Amino acid sequence: MVEKIQFYPLDVTYKVIDGKPVIHLFGRTTDNKQILILDDSFEPYFYVVPKKGVDVREKLEKIEVERDDKTAKVTRTEAVNKKFLGNDVQAIKVYTQLPGDVPMIREVVKDWEILEGIYEYDIMFSRRYLIDRKIVPLTLYEAEAEHYTLRAKVPVFKALKIEQLGTETIKPRILSFDIETYSPSRSIEPEKNPIIMLAFYSGNSAKAKSQKDEKPFKKVFVWKKFKTELDFVEFVNSEAELIEKFKETIETFKPDILTGYFSDGFDLPYIKTRAEKYKISMDLGLDYSELRVNKQKVTTSRIRGITHLDIFKFIKRVMGPTMKTDAFNLDAVAGELLGGSKHDVDLDELSEIWDKHPEKLEKFCNYNLNDSLLTYKLTQKMMPTIIELVKIVGLTIYDVNRMGFSQLVEWFLLKQTPNFDEIAPNKPGYNEIQNRRLQTYKGGFVYEPHPGLYKNIVVFDYRSLYPTIIGSHNIGIGTLNCECCEGTAKKTPAEDEEYWFCTKRKGFIPTLIEELITRRMRIKEIIKSEDAKYALLDARQNSLKLLANSFYGYLGFFGARWYSLECAKATTAWGRFYIQDVIKKAEDGGFKVLYSDTDSVFLTLDGKTKEDVNKFAEKINTELPGLMELEYEGLYPAGIFVSAKMGVLGAKKKYALLSEDGTLKIKGFEAVRRNWSFIAKETQEKVLDIILRDGDKKKALKYVKKIINDLREKRIPVEKVVIHTQLQKEISDYTSKGPHVAVAQRMINRGIKIGPGALIKFVVTQGSDIIRNRAKLPDEVTEEDYDSDYYVNNQVVPALDKIFEVLGYSKDDLLEHKEQKKLEGFF
């Protein structure tokens, strides 16, 4: 009986059944049931392009390869008109019986001299299926299908037809988990040490049915009993039973997504190792397949039919570059993305308490649950971005989770090839990669600032500079140095060589990048006009931006299929051209240029009006091609640039601006970095504030003198002179012992267990010994003890001297005890 089934695909794999590859699409139906849909209508293939005028089809069709008593052969061939990097080619589509036959056949034809090239022989079968059938995971499809008998945990259907119904996406059922293990020496040894606790958390209730009125699901399994009131704690009798509970919970909860923090490399491999010890089968897959742990350079863990999401990986790669923290442990990441949520539990005690004081285990159960709660919340927070990337790139969450930006760009392009009849270029081989790695080229242009205090600074920047250049100048491999435009197309202003790009037909990459940019612009318009669904739309526009911005890097990435050094060079060359063009035009127009870096330029009004500025920008914009646009970023009533450590010119990326709305924008100064005492950061920020807001040098100087005086008179509390430094490795591994290492050593001697990653707080106290011997724990000292001179000379003054240099003061002026009449007269 043929039924119509509406479902959202979540995971895809394939299996060989009766000598035929069968695609397995796992998903959830619109009435909220897990399902498996089979499709045996998809054939493996790859392309060959023969040399002109050579007929190779007959020869291809005769290929037979024997290996391990299996025969791989070409089932049929098909002549197709395609394009390769923009040029028309006559290609042959070579079909095989099984996906694994493709590399075998390719091996045979690899050295055929009658072939121009062999392509798309390394695209995984299930991904190839998603591309060719235009299936975008998480969006709604309807299958015409009939029941099929296959051993599985969910109903199985065989599809006759699958078509897309819409682009709305599933709201996935997410279950997060976390384990705690016995680890007496802080080392991680799954062969030796048992799992002692296991926590689950979900915002969805345990029962899959009720959509409304959902109560969060909380559970902690532990195999030692103790007295507790916690209702989420469930005792089991052994580690083996705990592992069984892990399986059972997933089977009854039926999540679409199982999420953990570093679970690819820790929790799931650990569970698998322990399960093997007890000979417990980890057949978690919806088709009863085993949990698969792939230990290569990076370990991955996969469950068929259930999306295993390692949120650590995603956050580190996608959010990492824009985050403040440089440590990616759960504490730091949750702290920044979710707001403070520190647990005050010392994990080093766990093993001892487990052995000797199980009555104290309760707080560890809370800790365990809290970690899975944080993991859940992080996943929830990232979900809109993940879903958007899935929709843009067209791969499963599992794949998108584990890909870097260059791979995301590449799969986005691969997904688009059929729409342009393009054949994808091959990945570079080893030698090619080595060659590419050696290539370097010029980046953005920097106009170094003259140190100084300035008024009425106008900032402009090119919106999405590199993406719009690629689009507007038609930069791509297929349009590079085309014969049709030789001598007529404008040449790229690169110093060393001469490139041009076709002006007659738009290229594959430029077309796609412009699509991404315009899609993003439309979304930003909607966000501006209404604030409904803001978070979702914002995730969408941000994903589009992330992807568009990655194209330029992709073109210059050594592993890229669509690699082109010329294109990458052309992109930065045009970038330098356009920013230098603004600088020149600004100067010609009577503006003073202060600073510029890659895509932004800082000007002073210099007697001109805001209207003059608008006219200036308008004029520039009418002359810009395509989607390029110079955006007015803002007017800043005051700003300061300071000198670099060396040289007379100003430091790059180090300045402070006062916005019209009164907020301070501080870039590159110590005030925005950690590792400095609060008093140094606070004073620096306050001084910038006084200078920019009040324009009063004397007041700033007076303020600093007061702080220095307060330090000397011990009126600054101890908390403000504490210095925080993160311990990077084991104490014994440090060859040069900084003050934080000495303090850490003393903490250990005191019986406090700390290791790499710990944040060490210390205060430098008075004395004549070397610094590290004078570094003390904050709770060991009072105001009387800290070394005022150290804080004045090594913290406060270094944070300020470059700023005061701009104002015409020297270091000595800061340290003068009495204000001098002579100097006062100076202003």
Added chain:
DNA sequence: GATTGGCGGGG
């Protein structure tokens, strides 16, 4: 400077 080695995340 180039090159190599180790480590992050997890307990």
Added chain:
DNA sequence: GTGTACGCCAATC
């Protein structure tokens, strides 16, 4: 699974 793998920082010559 038609695969392929990271990327940064510190120490070292």
